[in-house]
Amino acid sequence: MKQNKILVVDDEHLIRWSLEQNLKKQGYEVVTAGTGEDALRLVREEQPDLVLLDIQLPGISGIDVLEKIKDHDEDIIVIMVTANSGLENAVRAMRLGAYDYVSKPFNLEELAIVVRKALDSSDLKQEVVRLRTETKKNGPPNIIGESRQVQSLLEVLDKVARSDASTVLVQGESGTGKELVAKWIHYSSNRAEKPFIAINCAAVPATLLESELFGHEKGAFTDAKANKKGLFELADGGTVFLDEIGDMEMGMQAKLLRFLEDRSFRRIGGGRVFTVDVRIISATNKDLHKSIEEKSFRNDLYYRLQVIPIMLPSLRERKEDIIPLATHFIGLFNRDFNKKVQGIAGMAQRMLTEYSWPGNIRELKNVIERAIILGNDDTLLLENLPLEIVAKTSAPSGAPASSFRLPPEGIDIEEVERELIRQALEVTEWNQSKAAKKLSLGIDAFRYRMKKFGYLK
Helix, strand or coil: CCCCEEEEECCCHHHHHHHHHHHHHCCCEEEEECCHHHHHHHHHHHCCCEEEEECCCCCCCHHHHHHHHHHHCCCCEEEEEEEHHHHHHHHHHHHCCCCEEEEECCCHHHHHHHHHHHHHHHHHHHHHHHHHHHHHHHCCCCCCCCCHHHHHHHHHHHHHHHHCCCEEEEECCCCCCHHHHHHHHHHCCCCCCCCEEEEECCCCCHHHHHHHHHEECCCCCCCCCCCEECHHHHCCCCEEEEECHHHCCHHHHHHHHHHHHHCEEECECCCCEEECCCEEEEEECCCHHHHHHCCCCCHHHHHHHCCEEEECCCHHHCHHHHHHHHHHHHHHHHHHHCCCCCEECHHHHHHHHHCCCCCHHHHHHHHHHHHHHHCCCCEECHHHCCHHHHHHHHCCCCCCHHHCCCCCCCCCHHHHHHHHHHHHHHHCCCCHHHHHHHCCCCHHHHHHHHHHCCCCC
16 A cells, blocks of 8 residues: 655744654654755655645745645645634635645644545545546446347437436436446546546435535534535536435435536535536436325425436346346456356256346346356356245246246256255255255155255265
């Protein structure tokens, strides 16, 4: 892990020494300077990640040093240090690109928090740049499918990406690929080189979601130790993906609706109005019409979000895509786990195709990952599939035996029976009585089959 380098600039030796010792204890590499001239030389020679810069310096002032640092490398983070009497200069420094300022005498613990947040912000910025570069090279994510539903979906997504529609609502069951669709729209549009930032509205407490989206000013609440940009501000020019929008609480819905009117907002505790250009893609697996009837989702927000509505089909509605998707996942996990699985056995293909996939593509991906990890052959076999897929496909719950339909290519009944015995033992941790009950067999009949297939000596 990279060790961040910090340059401390202050004309008082004791302050330089104190900050140097404190920052080194936190794991930073530290260099110091007592004048602005020395600071500029060290910026060129040492290329620090962050500069703690006193405004009041002999000779060239801290403000002038800040300007020259930003001319040299605008990505270097600069935190100004000022006496209480220098607040006017501190405000000027912020306008010139300083990340934040701290006042003397400063609290070392609070200063440590400001430094850490500043460096985290820089790391995020670098990650965004990396992702932009990677995306520019690789293009939008691949949407796998040969079905009519997928081809129609791709036609719609292409129109949406080219239209730059400001709000899009993606609906569908859990696991159908809503975030993948959002990324496809973003990276196929003219916003592709700007940030794509996703947030799960259900995973963030309601009290924190406003700060995450809109940001806050230093001192806005107890833990607000520094200014913080929200996701809308960070994603300016790009896309914000609001996943699980149906779980957003009503008060926050009103604030989001206000933002959607003109893309302007204030940070919590701030007076300045920010205006940004972001595309909002929302997603939910909830029935929003029902939520509106239950008074848990705003009717006006719903119509504002669904300027472009997109409904994703479940995997059971596009069965012809199951094997192409499974093959795609095999390729991914072959690389991840250094395996060489080349295909899927015919019986395993039938089981995968006939299964109902309540968890959709996410469930299929997890099943293939498990099969690749546990399998030892160059082909994905029936025995690599979980018990629930084999059992539910072979004998649907509540259906008479006569309702089972023999596939045209036939089946190896012993292969199915062997796999059911193995998986029943596996899920019951080799408790024979429980395993027999799983298959509605008496214990003697079950043990007979265990011996038959070599599971019992």
